[in-house]
Amino acid sequence: MSKSLQAIRGMNDILPEQTPLWRYFEGTVARLLDNYGYRQIRMPIVEFTELFKRSIGEVTDIVEKEMYTFDDRNGDSLTLRPEGTAACVRAVLEHGITGGGQVQKLWYVGPMFRHERPQKGRYRQFHQIGLEVFNLEGPDIDAELIVMTWRLWGELGLRDAVKLELNSLGTSESRGRYREALVEFLSAHIDKLDEDSRRRLKTNPLRVLDTKNAETQAILVDAPKMADYLDDESRAHFEGLKARLDAVGIPYVINPKLVRGLDYYSKTVFEWVTDKLGAQGTVCAGGRYDGLVEQMGGKPTPGVGFAMGIERLVLMLEALDKVPEELSRQVDVYLCAFGEAAELAALALSERIRDQLPNLRLQINAGAGSFKSQFKKADKSGALYALILGDDELAQQVVGFKPLRGQGEQQSIAWDALAAHLATCVVQG
16 A cells, blocks of 8 residues: 655644634734834745855754755755845845945745754744844844834733843954853863764854753853953943843843854844743844855845744744634634525625625635535634525515624624624624
8 A cells, every 4th residue: 555645744734724823923023024114025945055054154053964955957056945044145145235335124934944853843844034134233223123023022912921032242253262262161171071062162162052961051150251252342232232122121131151053143142032832942033143244245244133933933822822812713704695596696795795895704605505504614614694695685685694603683684784784793793
């Protein structure tokens, strides 16, 4: 017997009962970003592999172990994008939209791909909303990104469930000095480090600070602190960011071990974390990458951005019971028609109602059926009201109006008065 076809492990279908919450979340974010003056950009999901090696860093976990890379028919090495910043930088460079110091405030949404061990909140195909700003170098724009996410948590009802962690990685020069001090310290304790940290010590020592190993974490208590190696410019930038967050009243904690997993970050880095999702605690993260555009062949261009994981935030909304009640209802009104003449009239009437009430979710019965079967479908749809159109109603040019989710008797409504009646009832419902 042939094996049944299934989705690839870690790449999941998002089913119709799940998509309303996704659309609600994505729509909330899109409206917020519109209100702050950000514009959407859409990039391909496949890029040349060299893009990610050059931007993310060849010795990062992503490039070394997690990318989906393949050769196409031309022999070119291509990669399914593991993150969005590199692709966005490539796009703005290719089209010259940051030239001459033009400020660009951009956002994108879509799937990313990493070959990780699938678990709740961590998948091989996952979805992100990302945001990138170019040619603004002050702490004010860093603060705006964080303020926007704080406002988003408020709109979603998640503020009490997230915590903001901040750090500064300084410039590449100050980070280099810190790197030397950290390597010297860790080398003196190398026999006590876990295997992964010993590997990272040779390739990407700052990532040792990210370790989840308890013994290594105990050693890091006495490790050098990045704050002691910051240059004056980075220290002033970080103080300016904190002052702005204080002015708005956004609480935060300084996490000296926060380094992020990508090589291109500098100065500000931040994460919004939660304890509501088990091990997958980061729901939004980002920071500043002032050297990345130049590293990828452009002119020196300040940059800052963040990305948030849609799967994790959807899980949070569900876990904390923050899903709006109306999302469980996909239909406001269900129109039942009995007989061919009534079906023809129902089609014309429904289109007239849609013209008058474009936001009304009106479903007309398809496939005919008895009175009992059509009402069963109306009830299953979750509609608040059923409309009934048969020979008697057709003769009088009325529809039967029946509440399905509460008190109220069936009544007859004239066709000309139906739109006004529905507008009142559905809003009240």
